[in-house]
Amino acid sequence: xxxxxxxxxxxxxxxxxxxxxxxxxxxxxxxxxxxxxxxxxxxxxxxxxxxxxxxxxxxxxxxxxxxxxxxxxxxxxxxxxxxxxxxxxxxxxxxxxxxxxxxxxxxxxxxxxxxxxxxxxxxxxxxxxxxxxxxxxxxxxxxxxxxxxxxxxxxxxxxxxxxxxxxxxxxxxxxxxxxxxxxxxxxxxxxxxxxxxxxxxxxxxxxxxxxxxxxxxxxxxxxxxxxxxxxxxxxxxxxxxxxxxxxxxxxxxxxxxxxxxxxxxxxxxxxxxxxxxxxxxxxxxxxxxxxxxxxxxxxxxxxxxxxxxxxxxxxxxxxxxxxxxxxxxxxxxxxxxxxxxxxxxxxxxxxxx
Numbered sequence: 001x002x003x004x005x006x007x008x009x010x011x012x013x014x015x016x017x018x019x020x021x022x023x024x025x026x027x028x029x030x031x032x033x034x035x036x037x038x039x040x041x042x043x044x045x046x047x048x049x050x051x052x053x054x055x056x057x058x059x060x061x062x063x064x065x066x067x068x069x070x071x072x073x074x075x076x077x078x079x080x081x082x083x084x085x086x087x088x089x090x091x092x093x094x095x096x097x098x099x100x101x102x103x104x105x106x107x108x109x110x111x112x113x114x115x116x117x118x119x120x121x122x123x124x125x126x127x128x129x130x131x132x133x134x135x136x137x138x139x140x141x142x143x144x145x146x147x148x149x150x151x152x153x154x155x156x157x158x159x160x161x162x163x164x165x166x167x168x169x170x171x172x173x174x175x176x177x178x179x180x181x182x183x184x185x186x187x188x189x190x191x192x193x194x195x196x197x198x199x200x201x202x203x204x205x206x207x208x209x210x211x212x213x214x215x216x217x218x219x220x221x222x223x224x225x226x227x228x229x230x231x232x233x234x235x236x237x238x239x240x241x242x243x244x245x246x247x248x249x250x251x252x253x254x255x256x257x258x259x260x261x262x263x264x265x266x267x268x269x270x271x272x273x274x275x276x277x278x279x280x281x282x283x284x285x286x287x288x289x290x291x292x293x294x295x296x297x298x299x300x301x302x303x304x305x306x307x308x309x310x311x312x313x314x315x316x317x318x319x320x321x322x323x324x325x326x327x328x329x330x331x332x333x334x335x336x337x338x339x340x341x342x343x344x345x346x347x348x349x350x351x352x353x
Contacts, residue, residue, distance in 0.1 A: 004118030009041035012187045015126035017082050017107045021050035026076035026083045028056045034086035034112040060089040066097045086112050109187045120263040122188040125338035131331045132260045133192040140195045146310045152205040154303040161198035194257045200228040208302035212242050216353040228254035252294045259284040262347045285347045286319035304352050320347045
C-alpha cells in the first residue's frame with residue numbers, strides 16, 4: 001500500500017469520521033463500485049485506530065427505493081457508531097425514511113478508486129477543511145446581508161435566514177448533524193452547510209443544471225429572482241430544454257452553498273457524465289451551488305468563479321477562498337496543526353466544459 005493511499009485512508013477514517021479506540025465501525029461497500037484496495041485501506045486505518053471494524057458488501061439497488069436497501073446495510077446504519085459508505089446507488093432520499101432523525105456519523109466516501117483515495121483531494125487535511133467551513137458558516141449569520149457576483153453576469157443579493165426559516169429546502173433536505181456539522185459527513189468533500197435565504201433578489205446566470213444538455217456555445221440563460229423565486233427566464237439555447245426544465249419547477253431558489261476543498265478534482269469529464277462531474281466538482285471553491293425547489297429532491301444549479309461578500313467582507317474572490325478566511329486565527333491554527341503552513345490553497349483548475 002502506497003504512503004499516499006494510507007494518508008488518504010487515515011484522513012477519511014480518523015480526521016473526518018473521528019474513529020478511535022472502541023469505535024464500532026462498519027464499512028459498507030457496493031460490489032463493483034469500489035476498488036478492493038480502497039475498502040482494505042479504510043478497514044486497515046480503522047483497525048490501526050483501535051476500532052472494531054465490520055465489512056459489509058452489498059449489491060447495487062435501484063435509486064430512491066427505500067424498500068430495496070439490504071437488511072445487512074440497514075443493520076450497519078442502525079448499529080454502528082460510525083459508518084463509512086462506498087454505496088453510491090443508495091441515495092440520501094432512499095435512506096431518509098429509515099433514519100429521519102439520524103444521529104450517527106455517516107461518511108459517504110467518494111474516493112472509491114486507489115488513485116482518488118491517494119490524491120491531493122483526499123489527502124487535504126480534513127481538520128483544515130472543517131475549520132474553513134465552520135468559519136464561513138459563522139460569518140453567514142442570520143440577518144447579515146450578502147452579495148454573489150460571477151464573471152458570466154450573476155449578480156444576486158440577499159440576507160440570511162435562520163436555519164429553520166425562509167429556506168425550507170434547508171430543513172427538508174439536509175439532516176441536522178449537530179455540532180459535527182453536515183460537512184463532516186462527506187469525504188473527501190467538501191462544502192459549507194447550505195445557507196437559507198430570508199431574501200434573495202437579482203440575476204442568476206445558469207452555468208450548470210442537472211440533467212439538461214448544455215454547451216459552452218449556448219447563449220447565456222438568465223434567471224431574474226425576486227423574493228427567493230424565479231420571476232423571469234431569458235436566453236438559453238434554441239429548443240428551450242433548460243428553460244423548460246426550470247419553468248416546470250416550483251421556482252424557489254432559497255438556499256445555496258459553495259465548495260471549501262481547493263484540491264477538488266473530477267475523475268469524469270462534464271461531457272462524459274455531467275451529473276457525476278458536478279457531484280465531484282461542486283466541492284471546489286470555484287463553484288457556487290444553488291438549490292432549485294423546496295423538496296427532498298432539489299435540482300442543482302451553479303455559477304462559476306464567483307465572488308461572495310458578506311456584511312462588507314470578501315469571503316470568496318474569483319472562485320477562490322479569500323484571505324479573510326484563510327488568515328482567520330482558527331483556520332490558521334488548523335493549518336499549522338495539520339502541518340500545512342505555507343501551502344498556497346489556490347483553487348485547483350478544473351475544466352468547466
